[in-house]
Amino acid sequence: MAAKARVSRPSMADVGKRANVSAQTVSRYFTGVGYVGAETRERIAAAIEELGYVPNQSARTLRTSRTNSVGVLAIGAFNYGSASVLTGLGLAAREADVTLTIAQLDLDFEAKGWEPEARRALSHFKSVQVDGVVVSTPLPGVDRLLQDWDQSTPLITVSELPSSDEGTAGTHSYAAGHEATLHLIGLGHREILHVAGPVTRNEALERERGYRAAMEGAGLSPHVLHAATDWSSVSGFQAGELADPATFTAVFASNDEIALGFLSAMERRGVRAPGDFSIVGVDDMPAAAYFSPPLTTMRLDFRALGMATFKMLHHQIVTGERGQHYVVEPELVLRESTAPPART
Amino acid sequence: MAAKARVSRPSMADVGKRANVSAQTVSRYFTGVGYVGAETRERIAAAIEELGYVPNQSARTLRTSRTNSVGVLAIGAFNYGSASVLTGLGLAAREADVTLTIAQLDLDFEAKGWEPEARRALSHFKSVQVDGVVVSTPLPGVDRLLQDWDQSTPLITVSELPSSDEGTAGTHSYAAGHEATLHLIGLGHREILHVAGPVTRNEALERERGYRAAMEGAGLSPHVLHAATDWSSVSGFQAGELADPATFTAVFASNDEIALGFLSAMERRGVRAPGDFSIVGVDDMPAAAYFSPPLTTMRLDFRALGMATFKMLHHQIVTGERGQHYVVEPELVLRESTAPPART
DNA sequence: TAACTTACGTCAACCGGTTGACCAATTATT
DNA sequence: AATAATTGGTCAACCGGTTGACGTAAGTTA
Numbered sequence: 001m002a003a004k005a006r007v008s009r010p011s012m013a014d015v016g017k018r019a020n021v022s023a024q025t026v027s028r029y030f031t032g033v034g035y036v037g038a039e040t041r042e043r044i045a046a047a048i049e050e051l052g053y054v055p056n057q058s059a060r061t062l063r064t065s066r067t068n069s070v071g072v073l074a075i076g077a078f079n080y081g082s083a084s085v086l087t088g089l090g091l092a093a094r095e096a097d098v099t100l101t102i103a104q105l106d107l108d109f110e111a112k113g114w115e116p117e118a119r120r121a122l123s124h125f126k127s128v129q130v131d132g133v134v135v136s137t138p139l140p141g142v143d144r145l146l147q148d149w150d151q152s153t154p155l156i157t158v159s160e161l162p163s164s165d166e167g168t169a170g171t172h173s174y175a176a177g178h179e180a181t182l183h184l185i186g187l188g189h190r191e192i193l194h195v196a197g198p199v200t201r202n203e204a205l206e207r208e209r210g211y212r213a214a215m216e217g218a219g220l221s222p223h224v225l226h227a228a229t230d231w232s233s234v235s236g237f238q239a240g241e242l243a244d245p246a247t248f249t250a251v252f253a254s255n256d257e258i259a260l261g262f263l264s265a266m267e268r269r270g271v272r273a274p275g276d277f278s279i280v281g282v283d284d285m286p287a288a289a290y291f292s293p294p295l296t297t298m299r300l301d302f303r304a305l306g307m308a309t310f311k312m313l314h315h316q317i318v319t320g321e322r323g324q325h326y327v328v329e330p331e332l333v334l335r336e337s338t339a340p341p342a343r344t
Numbered sequence: 345m346a347a348k349a350r351v352s353r354p355s356m357a358d359v360g361k362r363a364n365v366s367a368q369t370v371s372r373y374f375t376g377v378g379y380v381g382a383e384t385r386e387r388i389a390a391a392i393e394e395l396g397y398v399p400n401q402s403a404r405t406l407r408t409s410r411t412n413s414v415g416v417l418a419i420g421a422f423n424y425g426s427a428s429v430l431t432g433l434g435l436a437a438r439e440a441d442v443t444l445t446i447a448q449l450d451l452d453f454e455a456k457g458w459e460p461e462a463r464r465a466l467s468h469f470k471s472v473q474v475d476g477v478v479v480s481t482p483l484p485g486v487d488r489l490l491q492d493w494d495q496s497t498p499l500i501t502v503s504e505l506p507s508s509d510e511g512t513a514g515t516h517s518y519a520a521g522h523e524a525t526l527h528l529i530g531l532g533h534r535e536i537l538h539v540a541g542p543v544t545r546n547e548a549l550e551r552e553r554g555y556r557a558a559m560e561g562a563g564l565s566p567h568v569l570h571a572a573t574d575w576s577s578v579s580g581f582q583a584g585e586l587a588d589p590a591t592f593t594a595v596f597a598s599n600d601e602i603a604l605g606f607l608s609a610m611e612r613r614g615v616r617a618p619g620d621f622s623i624v625g626v627d628d629m630p631a632a633a634y635f636s637p638p639l640t641t642m643r644l645d646f647r648a649l650g651m652a653t654f655k656m657l658h659h660q661i662v663t664g665e666r667g668q669h670y671v672v673e674p675e676l677v678l679r680e681s682t683a684p685p686a687r688t
Numbered sequence: 689t690a691a692c693t694t695a696c697g698t699c700a701a702c703c704g705g706t707t708g709a710c711c712a713a714t715t716a717t718t
Numbered sequence: 719a720a721t722a723a724t725t726g727g728t729c730a731a732c733c734g735g736t737t738g739a740c741g742t743a744a745g746t747t748a
Contacts, residue, residue: 059734403704
């Protein structure tokens with residue numbers, strides 16, 4: 001035992017001393033450059049174990065400017081979709097031995113203007129030198145942020161309808177709106193109401209576009225209710241209170257939660273699905289199968305989106321290649337909330 | 345312009361050169377120690393802006409061993425509860441200018457044994473020198489992890505029924521189970537089934553304990569159905585398929601999603617709440633108010649839990665004091681899924 | 689026997705800040 | 719007029735790894 005009291009954590013030199021090798025050999029042990037004998041390797045491993053040595057990531061980063069971490073820019077609250085994307089990101093990151101550093105926007109970012117805050121977050125990511133960045137804020141105008149982004153660190157946005165090839169991923173919300181509406185049209189409905197999601201979200205806008213295209217394609221006039229300020233069932237309920245059941249035989253709701261709220265408001269008036277009207281949502285959250293009635297919906301695999309997004313980013317980090325993109329295609333899940341119309 | 349091409353980011357020295365001050369004065373500008381005149385301060389700020397200078401966090405950490413980040417150990421998937429806790433943590437962290445670094449356990453951590461993985465995550469946190477750690481994995485046995493945790497960096501567990509005073513936070517699930525059951529008893533129910541949550545979660549165990557205590561306190565015999573492998577409505581539905589409606593007049597479900605699945609299974613048999621049976625859940629997830637019928641439930645404010653947890657941890661980080669704890673008390677939210685029994 | 693390969697050791701520079709010691713000039717206060 | 723307080727510069731050590739250059743031995747292969 002050395003007389004010197006050690007307050008700080010053990011360093012490479014301490015490990016080397018314990019294993020009767022030089023600190024540089026310990027470095028070789030970790031980095032893999034140069035030769036380290038099998039027996040020496042074991043002695044080093046033992047010394048690490050005994051001392052409880054953990055390498056200092058800051059020192060490593062300072063020298064190598066790599067951190068094995070990626071930054072995630074997210075909106076304030078995690079609902080089903082964003083939480084699932086985060087889950088997917090995290091799972092894929094775990095597999096690649098990368099950790100996520102998350103920066104959240106303020107809850108009322110819409111009012112305050114989220115741009116300065118987003119810039120601060122990105123600047124923070126530069127400060128900690130993340131190896132890559134995921135921008136998971138599907139807000140109209142995120143593109144502006146990325147223009148003055150340093151091209152040298154990979155960045156990928158998980159947004160709507162990745163039009164460009166440049167490292168984007170997202171759900172195909174336009175298709176979701178389109179197919180959902182076609183399903184209702186196919187059942188014979190002609191008066192189809194769209195309960196839109198929050199106008200401040202790209203997904204909501206795309207789903208509405210898809211709906212409108214399907215309606216116009218069939219020669220039907222679109223009827224959109226913009227009552228939602230968020231993705232919650234509260235918004236759906238409020239929309240349901242505003243809607244007149246006499247004016248539609250089917251509803252396309254921008255997501256499952258809104259559909260749930262709408263169903264609830266209708267039931268209060270004695271109007272029920274699928275007898276009195278049909279309704280289809282988007283997301284297929286786990287609970288949707290147990291709504292009353294079980295909800296027909298466009299499934300979107302958010303977790304797979306998160307995993308694929310991370311994998312693309314990671315690929316870009318290690319190889320330097322970019323230009324991929326990934327789109328989650330929606331899938332119609334038929335359940336009991338849709339049926340042919342009772343009246344035409 | 346210097347002839348030397350600069351590939352790397354600007355450093356403090358570059359800022360100093362631009363502002364006609366020394367690099368040390370720039371350091372004073374950031375750290376606040378020593379004097380920097382108002383006019384000089386402006387020149388430095390301008391130079392930072394012009395160069396797009398961002399301090400190198402690794403260099404800072406290497407010297408100061410502070411990171412302005414806290415680690416969060418979370419389970420694999422984010423459902424309503426854990427996502428809300430994370431939201432709260434993130435919002436409070438944002439306010440304190442701290443970022444979260446998250447480490448997720450594998451999805452099937454239950455099968456594989458989560459301890460080694462959790463240890464790896466904690467070791468990673470040591471490696472990056474987080475200022476504090478939040479252990480948000482309400483698994484039986486987390487205590488074992490903490491025994492060999494280095495006391496010098498603050499750690500707080502968000503778990504069940506924080507018995508000790510030593511920096512813990514959590515929901516009072518026992519009380520939730522107890523009060524929910526008392527509510528049903530108070531309505532006149534005597535045959536009350538408990539649909540338990542996953543036995544691998546502390547909350548589920550505590551809610552069951554609370555239920556049992558209330559039943560036994562009223563001289564009633566508890567009847568517990570252990571069908572859930574997770575917190576999902578699928579589990580609730582499966583439990584509902586196993587349950588015999590003739591054996592109970594009321595149900596206490598371990599959370600809202602399970603209650604939803606159970607309701608759905610019952611409805612398939614033509615058994616409805618609140619006419620045929622009463623049911624109460626736990627969580628009060630936003631959708632619960634729009635279930636059919638709207639669900640009576642024990643509200644738990646997970647976001648507040650997350651925010652309080654972070655604030656406690658942060659207080660501990662800056663002051664060094666510990667010994668606080670925070671408990672989220674459940675609150676009974678009366679809706680339409682409970683009523684006095686039709687039969688006794 | 690020469691030429692590699694393997695397995696280390698020893699310096700030393702470097703990453704980019706922080707911190708302390710020390711000095712010098714102005715301005716403000718007693 | 720003497721003593722502070724304020725402002726800012728210089729030099730150098732330090733945090734804990736990584737990386738390169740160079741040297742030395744042993745064992746292997748041509």
